[in-house]
Amino acid sequence: MYQLLKGLRVVEGSAFIAAPLGGMTLAQLGAEVIRFDPIGGGLDYHRWPKTAEGQSLYWAGLNKGKRSIAVDLASEEGRELVISLATAPGADAGIFLTNFPTNTWLAFERLCERRSDLIMVNVQGNSDGSSALDYTINCATGIPYATGDGGSEGPVNHMFPAWDCITGINAALAVLAAERHRRSTGEGQLVKLSLADIAFSMLGNLGNIAEVEVNDSDRAALGNRIFGAFGKDFGTGDGRRIMLVAVTNRQWRGLVRATGMEATFKALAERLGLDLEEEGDRYAATDEIADLIQSWCGERSLQDIGECFDQHGVCWGPYQSFREAIETDPRCSTDNPMFENVFQPGIGHYRAPGSPLRFEGLDRQPVAAAPQLGADTDKVLSEVLGLPDLEIAKLHDRGVVAG
Numbered sequence: 001m002y003q004l005l006k007g008l009r010v011v012e013g014s015a016f017i018a019a020p021l022g023g024m025t026l027a028q029l030g031a032e033v034i035r036f037d038p039i040g041g042g043l044d045y046h047r048w049p050k051t052a053e054g055q056s057l058y059w060a061g062l063n064k065g066k067r068s069i070a071v072d073l074a075s076e077e078g079r080e081l082v083i084s085l086a087t088a089p090g091a092d093a094g095i096f097l098t099n100f101p102t103n104t105w106l107a108f109e110r111l112c113e114r115r116s117d118l119i120m121v122n123v124q125g126n127s128d129g130s131s132a133l134d135y136t137i138n139c140a141t142g143i144p145y146a147t148g149d150g151g152s153e154g155p156v157n158h159m160f161p162a163w164d165c166i167t168g169i170n171a172a173l174a175v176l177a178a179e180r181h182r183r184s185t186g187e188g189q190l191v192k193l194s195l196a197d198i199a200f201s202m203l204g205n206l207g208n209i210a211e212v213e214v215n216d217s218d219r220a221a222l223g224n225r226i227f228g229a230f231g232k233d234f235g236t237g238d239g240r241r242i243m244l245v246a247v248t249n250r251q252w253r254g255l256v257r258a259t260g261m262e263a264t265f266k267a268l269a270e271r272l273g274l275d276l277e278e279e280g281d282r283y284a285a286t287d288e289i290a291d292l293i294q295s296w297c298g299e300r301s302l303q304d305i306g307e308c309f310d311q312h313g314v315c316w317g318p319y320q321s322f323r324e325a326i327e328t329d330p331r332c333s334t335d336n337p338m339f340e341n342v343f344q345p346g347i348g349h350y351r352a353p354g355s356p357l358r359f360e361g362l363d364r365q366p367v368a369a370a371p372q373l374g375a376d377t378d379k380v381l382s383e384v385l386g387l388p389d390l391e392i393a394k395l396h397d398r399g400v401v402a403g
Contacts, residue, residue, distance in 0.1 A: 001065060001354050001365035003030035009093045009384075010175060011036065011086045012066070013106070013365035015043040016162055017134070018195065019099035019123045021168030023326075025085045026097075026175060028355035029066035034380055036082050039402040041373055055346045063370035064342075064352060068355030068383070070402040071126055078402045079105050081381070087115035093317040094188070095175060097145045108190045117188040121171050124194040134161040137195045141203060142219070149223035156221070163199045170198060211352075228280035232290050233319070240302040241319040244293065249277055251315045258312035259296045268292070326351070340367040345375075374403025 008031040012023040020035075027033040037045065047058040071083075072078035083105070086096040094115045100106055100121070108120050125132025138144065138157065148156030170193055178189040204208050211217050224233040224243070224329060230252070231245040246252040256262055266274055268288055274281035282289065297305060302318060309316045325332050334351065343353040354367040381387045381401070397402045 001030070001360055001367055002357070002359060003365060004032040004359070004362070005029045008032065008094045008095070008179070009034065009090070010086075010095045010097055010354065013082070013096070013098040013100045014123075015099065016047075017062065017164035018167040019097060019171060020044070021165060022121070022123070022171030022175070023066060023097055024062055024064055025169060025172040025355070029357070030365075032067065034069060034085060035063060035071050035371075036071050036073075036085070037166050038371060039070045039072055039374070039399070041070075045373065047067070051347055055347075057347065058342050060347060060370040061352070062355075065368035066371060066378060067376035068371035068373055068403075069377040071366050071377075072400050075400055077395070077398070081385070081395075081401070082106075083114060084385055085112060085380070087118060089109055089115070091183075095119045095121075095179065096326075097123075097171060097175060101129075103129070115188070115275045117182055117186060119175065119182060119189050119191075120145050121178065121193070123167060123171055124192060126196045127192070127194040132195055134164045134195060137199045138164050140196075140200050142208070146221050148221045150221035157207045161197045164304075166202070167193060167195050167198045205349070224284055226283075227352040229279050230289060232286060232288055232293075234290070234294050234297040236297050236302045236305055237299055239287045242297070242302065242305065243319065245278065245315045246282065247315070249279075250313070252276065252282060254309075254313040254315075255293075257316050259293065260291060263298070264290070264292060271305040317342050324347070337364060340368050342369050344369045345372045374401075377401050377403030 005026060008026070010023060010026055010031050010033045012019065012033055012035045013021060013049065014020045014035065023033045023035060042127055045056060045059055046054065049057045051057065070328050072080055074084070087094060094117060096118065098106065098109065098120070102108060102120070102122050106123075108118070111120065112118050125137070135157070139155065144155030144157050147158055174191040174193060178191055181187065181189060183260065208219065219227065225231060226245060226247075229245070229247045231243070231247070233241050233243050235241055244255070248254050265315050269276045270282075272285055272288065275286055276285065276289075298306075306316075306318070310313075320329065332351075333339060338353050338356055339351050340354065342347055343349050344352070352367050352369070354364060365366065378392050381392050381395070382389070392401070
């Protein structure tokens with residue numbers, strides 16, 4: 001947690017990954033992020049993984065550092081409260097982040113009637129507003145056909161929701177860019193970003209579109225090999241697996257020195273008519289290089305390989321399960337200042353990350369847990385909307401709010 005965005009207020013109406021991640025990214029930089037949910041929780045309030053008691057570890061993980069209010073969103077009174085929060089006055093307010101449909105009571109034009117310089121960032125599935133999730137976007141990008149070893153009967157999905165995560169970070173970026181624009185011009189902004197546009201833009205950024213259109217080539221599945229450079233997985237003598245990469249000449253030379261096979265690789269290059277100092281030639285010789293390195297790795301333990309590779313500057317990493325990473329890797333421990341042991345109400349103590357950004361010269365604030373649903377309802381209504389205690393109590397009595 002940092003305080004770079006202290007004073008900035010963002011109202012968030014969200015579910016699932018992208019929009020909540022965008023709000024949490026801002027909260028971990030010091031913004032006041034007020035998330036509203038229906039009473040009893042929204043679509044993602046009970047998502048897996050959950051504790052044995054049914055508390056969502058997923059929801060807690062994506063809402064750290066926010067404030068939470070619970071509102072009857074089906075009632076006119078409840079909707080009016082949300083609209084008032086999103087359009088509240090103040091130079092650092094009037095910012096609304098959502099992935100909810102915005103063609104009804106949350107329409108940008110309707111909110112702008114209350115605050116003309118409103119900033120709204122609207123996360124969508126497809127850019128036409130139609131529904132899509134990371135899973136339905138990823139399958140259409142072509143990536144599952146380039147995933148796996150090529151021997152499967154069909155495409156292979158990966159489990160990491162990459163498009164959700166990239167969209168979430170872009171949503172936070174959109175808030176900051178629109179807020180800077182408003183400071184310069186006084187103008188509000190409706191920013192739309194879709195998972196589909198994020199995914200297909202990355203295909204273009206990484207050369208996949210040009211690869212088809214210019215080279216008339218469609219990427220094949222390569223298993224754990226890296227496309228266009230030397231990189232592959234290897235088994236160790238004690239039954240573990242590592243990933244080994246030599247993208248740069250420096251990394252390649254370190255690998256050659258570490259394995260002590262300078263003469264062997266020189267002979268291989270001469271036999272194949274290749275220059276292994278060239279990245280593309282190393283890629284062309286991946287199978288032959290891999291056979292030699294596998295023999296070397298298969299005679300050594302993971303620890304011995306790691307010590308040797310580290311000594312020679314080889315780029316490598318061990319394959320680990322979630323449990324192995326969490327229990328043994330210092331990068332995923334409280335030795336890393338990003339992590340702290342946090343008490344999460346309703347769940348207990350566990351290791352939680354703050355912002356992955358490191359600002360030199362600025363002190364990190366303690367990592368904040370996610371709020372309990374509706375924990376801040378009364379304070380937000382009082383502090384932001386100025387409602388007196390008696391009026392808040394009547395809202396509770398009528399079932400308009402909870403917390």
